[in-house]
Amino acid sequence: MSRVEKDKESNQLRVAIPSGRRLPPNPHIGIGQTALSRALEAPSEATEDSELVPEPKEEKSLRHRLLACDQRSFITGSAAADLEAAYILAAVHKDQERKKVVELLLTRLRIYNTYRSSSFALDSPENAILLEANLRRQWSLYATYCIVPDVVDAQSMLDELRTSNRQWENSYRSTHTCNQMLTRPLDVSKPPFYKPSWDIVVLHPLALLPDGQPLCVATNRFFYSSSQTLSPTSQLTWTMWTATGDCLHSYPDQNQYFNPFIARLINANIKLQQFMAEHGGSTSSLRITQYAKLMSALVEEIFFVPPQYDIEAELFPNPSHDVQHTESLITPPSIPARHIAEQSSEATNLLDNPASGGMENQDASVLEYPKVPDTDGLTDTEFRLVSKQACNPDLSPSQRANAAMLMIFGTSRYKKPYVQGPPV
Structure with missing residues (x-):
């Protein structure tokens, strides 16, 4: 049972939880004797560190742009020196062609902040937050937590999206014959989309904050400009937060x-x-x-496509690149290999001619996202197929959203934060 107690050093209240079972040894360190041997080895004479991964140019540039907008960690509010740019959608950054397709799809959905930019860019502040190095690793590698709107704001977002999608559909139905690309009737510069209250959902509390370790979170944060006198540090209030079950709350800076x-x-x-x-x-x-x-319902509404809205033609303007063979779609490992070609052929025919079958008559496992092998990736053909599915107005909302998740994230999985399953 968690309790509130006063910290003697800071004279502030903190939330504490009872001590739990200790985590298993860090798998990256190795067994004790091996770690000791490595520590006692003579220093390497190599002039370069073979394990050093230099910061990519795009990430370095994005970090500078983020620091021009904000100077503190999104989670803790700390102005630490090791703040890094943490991508929110990061799976397709290494492939420039796929990156362009994803950016174009998100742009054509017309749901980005139009007052800030004319298109959605993956290497932009709209797709990144500042985090300390350890919190960034927990965010991008292990997925021990995620950032979600407050329940009230999330439900309001869902209602607004559904209303705007119906209006978008009605407007497009009456004007699409004139080749007018109507903007989605949704103003994201106003509540509930603008400056909502954000919550932290802790998926793996014993991995994020093991042994009841507290997390310091600052309130009353400030953004300092070069011409501004620094304010007294006493105006900042630091509060200790711990992972009590799945809850860890954080609210955004008003600036x-x-x-x-x-x-x-x-x-x-x-x-x-x-x-x-x-x-x-x-x-x-x-x-x-x-x-x-x-979140699943929100994503389905985000990837809503009005009937007969041909986003696919904008994503793939060159017809010479159409798929000429039936390379297999992502298929659950439980499906026998002899059925893969048949399923792939059916899926390809359906994409080329949606009216020929109807998705309710097809094997839905072809589009199911969570049931794919962990080691599989998307080939160029598979990426093209799921890209078509992600913008196909004739598919159901869940099927279109599943395809969009595959298109953006591929089949990669977050690493398990525990050695042999979560502690009991």
């Missing part, structure tokens, strides 16, 4: 300049869906289950 809510919703959905696929049957957290359903 925050940008608000990448779309990317956060998609990121939260992929993390929650993977968590539910792996632990959904054993989790007792109603909050996680509620957010998983809410």
Whole structure:
């Protein structure tokens, strides 16, 4: 049972939880004797560190742009020297061609902040937050937590999206014959999309904050400009937060300049869906289950496409690149190999001629996202197929959203934060 106690050094209240079982040894360090031997080895004479991964130019540039908008960690509010740019949608950054297709799809959905830019860019502040190095690793590698809107704001977002999508559909139906690309009737510069209250859903509390370690979170944050006199540090209030079950709350700075809510919703959905696929049957957290359903519904509305809206022609303007063979789609490992070619052929025919079958008559496993082998990736053909599915107005919302998740994240999985399963 958690309790509130006063910290003697800071004279502030903190939330504490009882000590739990210790985590297993760090798998990256190795067994004790091996670690000791490595520590006692003579220093290397190499002039370069073979394990050093230099910061990519894009990430370095993005970090500078983020620091021009904000100077503190999004989670803790700390102005630490090791703040890094943490991508929210990061799976397709290494492939420039796929990156362009994803950016174009998100742009053509017309749901980005139009007052800030004319298109959605993955290497932009709309797709990144500042985090300390350790929190960034927990965010991007292990997915021990995700950022979600407050339940009230999330439900308001869902209602606004559904209303605007119906209006968009009616407007496009009456004007698409004139080749007019109507903007989605949604103003994301106003509440509930603008500066909502953000919550932290902790998916793996014993990995994020093991042994009841506290997390210092600052309030009353400030953005300092070069011509501004530094304020007394006493105006900052630091509060200790710990992971009590799945809860760890954080609210955004009122001076925050940008608000990448779309990317956060998609990121939260992929993390929650993977968590539910792996632990959904054993989790007792109603909050996680509620957010998983809410984020899934939000993503379905985000990737809404009006009937007869041909986004595919904008994503793939060159018909010479059409798929000429039936390379297999991502298929669950339980399906025998002899059925893969048949399923792929059916899926390809359906994409070329949606009216020929109807998705309700097809094997839905071809589009199901969570049931793919962990080691599989997307070939160029598979990426093209799921890209078509992600913008196909004739598919159901869930099938279109599943395809969009595959298109953006591929089949990669977040690493397991525990050595042999989560501690009991």
